[in-house]
Amino acid sequence: xxxxxxxGIEPGSSVRxxxxxxxxxxxxxxxxxxxxEVDLTEVTATxxxxxxxxxxxxxxxxxxxxxxxxxxxxxxxxxxFDARFERCKLVGSRFDDCRFDLLRAERGDWSFVTLRRAMLxxxxxxxxxxxxxxxxxxxxxxxxxLGVDLSGAELTDVDLSGAVLRGSDLSALDPRAAxxxxxxxxxxxxxxxxEALGLxxxx
Numbered sequence: 051x052x053x054x055x056x057x058g059i060e061p062g063s064s065v066r067x068x069x070x071x072x073x074x075x076x077x078x079x080x081x082x083x084x085x086x087e088v089d090l091t092e093v094t095a096t097x098x099x100x101x102x103x104x105x106x107x108x109x110x111x112x113x114x115x116x117x118x119x120x121x122x123x124x125x126x127x128x129x130x131f132d133a134r135f136e137r138c139k140l141v142g143s144r145f146d147d148c149r150f151d152l153l154r155a156e157r158g159d160w161s162f163v164t165l166r167r168a169m170l171x172x173x174x175x176x177x178x179x180x181x182x183x184x185x186x187x188x189x190x191x192x193x194x195x196l197g198v199d200l201s202g203a204e205l206t207d208v209d210l211s212g213a214v215l216r217g218s219d220l221s222a223l224d225p226r227a228a229x230x231x232x233x234x235x236x237x238x239x240x241x242x243x244x245e246a247l248g249l250x251x252x253x
Contacts, residue, residue, distance in 0.1 A: 061080075061081040061083065062082050062083070063083055063084075064084040066086045068089070070093060071089050076094070077096075079099045079101075081101045082101070082103065083104075084104040084106065087106070090108055091112060092112045093113040094116075096117055097117050098115070098118040098119075100118070100123055101123075102122040104123065104124045105126070106126045108129075111130075113134070114136075115135045116137060117138065118139075119139040120139070120140045120143050122142045122143060123144070124144050125146065127147050130150050130151075130153050131153075132151070133153050135154070137157045138158040138159075140159070141161050143160075150168065156178070159178070160180045161179050161182060161183065166184050166186050166204075167189075168188045169189050170193055171190065171193060172191075173190070173193045175198050176197060177196065177197045177198070178197075180203060181203070185203055186208070188208050191211045191212050192211075192212045193214075195214065196214065196215075196216055198219070199218070200218055200222055201219045203222045205227075206228075207227060207229075209228070210228060211229045211231045214234045215235050216239070226246075226247065
């Protein structure tokens with residue numbers, strides 16, 4: 051495939067085995083497109099839009115996405131090693147059996163995202179909105195989770211051991227149904243967690 055024109059791939063079509071290594075996908079608009087085993091390694095993009103697309107076996111390694119939208123998308127067996135998402139919108143997207151090593155996401159909206167049982171150890175999440183995200187059984191040991199809005203999130207059996215959680219909304223977290231050993235919290239979060247355990251915190 052030659053140069054990719056914004057909107058140049060028809061909705062409902064499938065792209066298989068393409069090598070888009072290192073391309074600039076800024077402004078690309080894809081709707082209901084399936085990408086299978088496509089190489090997006092070191093891709094950069096600003097303002098790209100993916101609506102209800104499927105990424106199956108796609109390599110996002112070392113890619114950088116700024117102010118992009120992945121709304122209602124499905125990521126299956128995708129490799130997001132060292133991927134960067136800044137001010138991106140992933141509302142309603144679903145991740146299944148993906149790799150997230152060294153992933154970094156900042157200042158975006160990841161509300162209603164499904165990351166059930168995702169292996170997120172060591173990722174960096176900062177100033178994200180993750181309202182009502184499904185993180186049941188997710189493994190975030192050693193992760194950095196700063197200023198993340200997790201209100202209404204599903205957090206049963208989540209592993210946050212050794213994670214840095216300062217400034218994040220933990221109101222939906224039941225500490226009795228999570229792993230928190232060594233997690234770093236601020237005083238306000240400590241009160242929230244203590245009250246969730248039925249303790250009465252006084253000055």
